[in-house]
Amino acid sequence: MINYIWAFMIVFGIIVSFITGNVEAVSKAIMDSCTTAVNLCIGMLGIYALWMGLMSIAKKSELTNSLSSKMQPILHYLFPNVPKASAAMGFISLNIIANMLGMGNAATPFGLKAMEEMQKLNKSTSIATHDMCMFLVINASSVQLIPSTVIALRQASGSLQPTDITLTALFATACSTIIGIVAVKALSSHRGL
């Protein structure tokens, strides 16, 4: 799937650029993308090292285990094939907590670790498991309790009530997450998928 999307964005984009005469802009965008990507990664180096470092402390102190055991009932419903005491469950709970608290740059390293651990439980090396699909959809649906970035931007833009979208965003987030979970649950019961 991702192979097709990737190819489509590039091929369709370049064809369009020839039709619309945006070739020059596209050439520039291509070169810019490398710089942006590398700058992004350099920025991530520090953040990732920091969060993974703190996380390693949390893991050694069994804080992650006790967290995930508290979240066990709901986690077991969402990820039925991930064993209770596995490292995967610890990272999944950390990822979800970080997402809820709006710590996006902490959520991603936890998420990648969770994927790595879930892959160890995967019988196939190249096909996603149901649990991975569920994890991705939850991550893609945003479970953030307080949209701090948006609020900061609203405040910076001179809004009189920057926080008044907190509750509406919470409602919308709840809807998107619930529909995502329902969709994965429904689709996972089809054997062909």
Next chain:
Amino acid sequence: MEAFNAVANAIIPVFIVLIVVYASFKRVNVYDSFIEGAQDGIQTVFHIMPYIIGMLFAINIFRASGALEILNNAISPLFNLIGLPKELTPLALLRPFSGSASLSLLADIYKQYGPDSIISKIASTMMGSTETIFYTVALYYGSIKIKKTRYTVPAALLSTLAGIIAAVFICNITFGK
């Protein structure tokens, strides 16, 4: 607002103190563990770098060429069916692809319509309830070399659509004319 900001700013420091204090209490060698994890984190970044370069490359082409705009024009009637104002279709489309690009688009919307207009409020709610699907999927699956993502993308898109519909609905009720 100030109290709210104080809470939001305190989340990360409090989280960090909790981890360090709890671990010290449990007699974990905190500094050694930190270094161990940090090493792991740096490796992770190098590992995912190619995926980030590959994804940004494709997304940039798609945006700069005007392809996103074409897609936008094609889809906006469909979005109108669910009551999404035409001004917000670019945001709805860009959001699954890029977080930073959609954030700058959001800033643009604030500037153009005023941050307290209903359009801006719907936009903010949408932004706060959806995520960068394609980036996340490519990164997470790519990092463990999963090729077949099965129903992940359709389910994620469905959830985003639900988020958009919910945002339009709740904002019209809460802030409606």
